[in-house]
Amino acid sequence: xxxxxxxxxxxxxLALHAAAERKPNIVLILADDLGYExxxxxxxxxxxxxxxxxxxxxxxxxxxxxxxxxxxxxRVQLMTGRSNARNYINFGNMDPQSVTFGNxxxxxxxxxxxxxxxxxxxxxxxxxxxxxDEYCLxxxxxxxxxxxxxxxEINGVQKNFTNGKYGPDIVNDYALDFITRNxxxxxxxxxxxxLTHDPYQPTPDSKDxxxxxxxxxxxxxxxxxGDMVAYMDKLIGKLLTKLDEQGLRENTLVLFVGDNGTGRGxxxxxxxxxxxxxxxxxxxxxxxxxxxxxxxxxxxxxSVCSDLVDTTDFLPTICEASTVxxxxxxxxxxxxxxxxxLGEKGRPRDWIYAWYSPRQGQGNKVTEFVxxxxxxxxxxxxxxxxxxxxxxNAALPVASLAGxxxxxxxxxxxxxxQFKDAxxxxxx
Numbered sequence: 072x073x074x075x076x077x078x079x080x081x082x083x084x085l086a087l088h089a090a091a092e093r094k095p096n097i098v099l100i101l102a103d104d105l106g107y108e109x110x111x112x113x114x115x116x117x118x119x120x121x122x123x124x125x126x127x128x129x130x131x132x133x134x135x136x137x138x139x140x141x142x143x144x145x146r147v148q149l150m151t152g153r154s155n156a157r158n159y160i161n162f163g164n165m166d167p168q169s170v171t172f173g174n175x176x177x178x179x180x181x182x183x184x185x186x187x188x189x190x191x192x193x194x195x196x197x198x199x200x201x202x203x204d205e206y207c208l209x210x211x212x213x214x215x216x217x218x219x220x221x222x223x224e225i226n227g228v229q230k231n232f233t234n235g236k237y238g239p240d241i242v243n244d245y246a247l248d249f250i251t252r253n254x255x256x257x258x259x260x261x262x263x264x265x266l267t268h269d270p271y272q273p274t275p276d277s278k279d280x281x282x283x284x285x286x287x288x289x290x291x292x293x294x295x296x297g298d299m300v301a302y303m304d305k306l307i308g309k310l311l312t313k314l315d316e317q318g319l320r321e322n323t324l325v326l327f328v329g330d331n332g333t334g335r336g337x338x339x340x341x342x343x344x345x346x347x348x349x350x351x352x353x354x355x356x357x358x359x360x361x362x363x364x365x366x367x368x369x370x371x372x373x374s375v376c377s378d379l380v381d382t383t384d385f386l387p388t389i390c391e392a393s394t395v396x397x398x399x400x401x402x403x404x405x406x407x408x409x410x411x412x413l414g415e416k417g418r419p420r421d422w423i424y425a426w427y428s429p430r431q432g433q434g435n436k437v438t439e440f441v442x443x444x445x446x447x448x449x450x451x452x453x454x455x456x457x458x459x460x461x462x463x464n465a466a467l468p469v470a471s472l473a474g475x476x477x478x479x480x481x482x483x484x485x486x487x488x489q490f491k492d493a494x495x496x497x498x499x
Contacts, residue, residue, distance in 0.1 A: 094257040095366075096323040097176070097389045098310070101149065101261075102303060103142065103188055103268040106333035107359040108346040109300055117339040118300040122308035123327060123363060130325075130365030131374040131412060135444060138331050138382045140350065140357040141429045143190055145330045145382050146263065150191075150201070152386030152403040156426035156493040161433070165191040165201075170398075172386045173202025176259040179395040186246040187263035188217075195227055207245035209238060209265055217265045218272050219284040235282025237275050239266050243306045247313045254317045257393070262310070266303040269334050271295040274302040296337055321367045324392050326385065329360030353427060353438055355461045364412050366392075376411050378419040379443065384408055422486045426493070441486045446476065448483035 107113055111120045112127040113134070139145040143162050144155050150171040151158060158166050177183045182204055189208040191197065198206040207225045209215075215222025215231065221238030222231045225245070232241060246262055270291045273280040277298045284290055307327065314320045333339065333348030333356070340346070349356035362380060364370055383405030390397050391407045404424070410417030421443060428437040439450035447455040453466040456476065460466075469480050 093322065094181070094393050096257055096319060097259045097393060098314075098323055098325045099261050099385065099389065100307060100310075100325070100327045101146075101187070101263040102327070102329045102361075103264055103266060104331060104334045104348075104350055105267050105300070105303070105329040105361065106339070106346070106348055106356060107136075107329070107361050108339045108341050108356075109333060110361045112363070113361055114341045115339060116342055118297050120300065120304045122304045122311065123361075126307075126311070126325070126327065126365045127363045127373075129367070129372050130363060130370045131376060133362040133364075133376045133378070133380050135377055136328060136360055136362035136380040137358045137423055138329060138360045139425065140331050140353055140427060142188075142330050144427060144429055146191060148382040149385050152383050152405040154383060154404040154424060154426055154490070154493065155428070156439075156490055157404070157495065158498070159426070159428070159431065160498065161431040162429045163190055163192070167192065167194065167197065167200065169201070171201045172389060173259070173261065175202070175386070175390055175395050175397060176393070177202040177204065179393070180257070181393070181395070182249075182253040182256055182258040184246070184249045184258070185261045185263070186242050186249070188265050188268075203261070205249065207242050209242070216285070216287050218270075218287070219281065235275075239264065239302065239306060240275070243309060246310060250310075250313050250319070251317060254319060259389075263330070264303060264306070266306070267296060267299040271299060274298045276302055276305070293337070296334070324366045324369075324389065325364070326389070327361065327363045328382070328385070332357040332359065353425070353440065354463050355457065358425075366412070370412050371414050374414070377444075378408065378411055378417075379423055380408055381405065381420065381423045388412075422483060424486060424490055426490070439487070439490070441483045443479070443483070446479040446483065448480055448487065450487060454480050
């Protein structure tokens with residue numbers, strides 16, 4: 072009897088201990104073609120993003136997060152924690168020898184899933200090779216429509232959907248099912264959304280939604296971009312609701328980030344200021360993206376961080392948050408911003424380095440540069456005062472600089488020189 076009573080008394084403590092010992096879940100959401108200016112919480116005034124706004128209000132947002140100017144380059148950096156200078160091969164592909172965060176989490180015993188846009192090579196075995204137990208993907212082995220009546224690859228099987236099915240809904244449902252099926256063990260969900268990439272087409276919530284639409288060349292209009300932003304926000308809300316329903320929210324770190332600037336030419340407002348999307352360009356509007364982090368009880372509500380963050384930083388951050396071991400951390404270019412998420416100083420970046428050459432194999436032009444909060448220096452010697460010239464219309468020769476600008480140019484040149492021999496000979 073005494074033994075039975077002891078078990079009853081200890082049971083709650085053992086349960087608490089088990090909960091404390093369980094590694095956190097990680098959900099990393101990557102929006103497609105969504106610049107910093109599109110989010111209400113960041114000061115955007117063109118679109119409604121209530122879910123993301125609340126995620127920021129109950130967590131943290133970063134004001135200086137930067138991606139590569141285009142999707143595949145960013146995805147390669149994000150997934151490997153390494154600069155494109157070291158492992159980028161060409162647009163639409165990732166080096167099959169790359170080691171990704173999927174591999175690290177899988178080896179640490181996590182259930183792993185990728186759901187959304189792929190664009191990293193057509194090899195049927197690649198998602199598994201890169202560490203994902205299961206997947207629901209668009210643009211893996213082919214390129215069918217992604218929105219109304221889409222074609223997807225689900226765990227190696229090509230599936231075509233009709234009767235008004237909406238691609239982002241199907242992918243979202245798969246992600247929610249993954250969460251439900253793996254609620255009793257730690258999981259890593261990488262959710263690279265198809266929204267809000269063009270073509271700007273109606274969503275199921277749009278007034279002119281056409282369930283019979285076929286193909287990406289129909290029903291296009293710039294006004295649909297706002298509908299797509301709203302639908303993206305809605306789908307993220309469904310994911311957060313699922314975490315709540317399964318009792319997982321407090322043990323889940325959720326990160327939301329964009330993969331590059333908003334689609335070229337898309338006009339958005341930040342109060343009285345017009346921001347025109349510059350996807351594909353190395354200027355601020357081509358690389359400045361939203362970053363929101365949320366982890367109840369761990370990240371302070373409503374916190375705002377102005378530290379520089381680069382897409383190489385996500386792998387070390389989520390691995391540190393989960394105590395997932397990185398076999399060769401010295402080979403990473405990213406640095407963890409987990410301390411900043413937890414209210415500590417951490418090791419903030421002094422600069423961000425970018426090596427940008429998306430069309431390797433078709434045209435090998437490389438644009439290489441380093442920048443900080445205020446200044447930017449290109450490998451060819453072009454210098455920009457970002458505070459005065461964010462669109463880079465009036466680059467300055469380094470020889471003409473004086474004072475703080477001259478000192479900054481010297482410091483940025485030193486940073487650039489660190490990457491002088493970063494490109495492996497095999498990739499030249």
